[in-house]
Amino acid sequence: MIDLILDGLSWGLLMLGSGFVVVGGIGALRLPSFYTRMHAASLTDTMGTILILAGIILQAGLSLAAIKLFAILIFLLLTGPTATYALANAALLSGVKPELDCDESEEPLKK
Amino acid sequence: MIMFAIVSIAILVTMALALIRALRGPTVYDRVLAVNMFGTKTALLLSVVAFLYGRPDFLDLALAYALINFVGVLAVLEFFQKRSAAKTSQSKD
Numbered sequence: 001m002i003d004l005i006l007d008g009l010s011w012g013l014l015m016l017g018s019g020f021v022v023v024g025g026i027g028a029l030r031l032p033s034f035y036t037r038m039h040a041a042s043l044t045d046t047m048g049t050i051l052i053l054a055g056i057i058l059q060a061g062l063s064l065a066a067i068k069l070f071a072i073l074i075f076l077l078l079t080g081p082t083a084t085y086a087l088a089n090a091a092l093l094s095g096v097k098p099e100l101d102c103d104e105s106e107e108p109l110k111k
Numbered sequence: 112m113i114m115f116a117i118v119s120i121a122i123l124v125t126m127a128l129a130l131i132r133a134l135r136g137p138t139v140y141d142r143v144l145a146v147n148m149f150g151t152k153t154a155l156l157l158s159v160v161a162f163l164y165g166r167p168d169f170l171d172l173a174l175a176y177a178l179i180n181f182v183g184v185l186a187v188l189e190f191f192q193k194r195s196a197a198k199t200s201q202s203k204d
Contacts, residue, residue, distance in 0.1 A: 014114050018121030021152070025125030028148060029132050034141055037132070041148045044125060052118060052155055056162055065161075068170040072158055072177060076151060079181040083147050090188045091140040094195035 010058035017051030024048060033099045034091060038084060045080035049073065115163040122156045139191055143184065150180030 020043060027040025053073040060066040126149055133145035154177040161169030 011114055014118050018118045021125045021155075022121050025128035025148075028145065029128045034138060034144075037141065038144055041129075041144055044148060045151055049151070049155060052122075053158065055114075055118075056158060059162060065167045065170060068167075068174065069158060072154065072170065072174050075174065075177050076154060079177065080151060083181060083184045086185055086188050087140060087144055087147070090192040090195075091138070093192060094140075095199070096138060096140060 006058050010055040013051050013055035017048050021048035035098045042084050049076050115159055119159045122152050126152045147184045
């Protein structure tokens, strides 16, 4: 019984995770500017990684493999946002401007 | 077993899309973004394949690949940042 519940839960997590990963991949290909593409790529880095690795951990049960998977999860969660931050910082410093919807000359916060 | 196959196909599709972005990307940062995404998806794919084929020693490879990918992306970014900074200071002179 508990095996069946765990199996169903890991099916759900894995399918949701692969959905997130594919959506992020399509977004990274099709979105219009660099910063929006970065947003789509970070979707696969966080949500897709968490869901897929959680699904596999449920399949692994209590074993050394589960600990290794947990280490991979923690490591990817630490490095993904750091790499994205460094990328955005480097792009901004080298003059890649975000595309804004409003005119840049007028201040967007002033009413 | 079939669920690992479905997940690995989804990750492979995303890796193909990231490769297309890396080839098309107008700026160098688009390419770095796509390569970084490709690397993290490789670590994920390795950990899924470990369970697909029942070989848990692949998990060590996934961990090592995640480490190498992170350091590699940071090194490439540092390189391009220095180069673009040198370019802008040259054009100001």
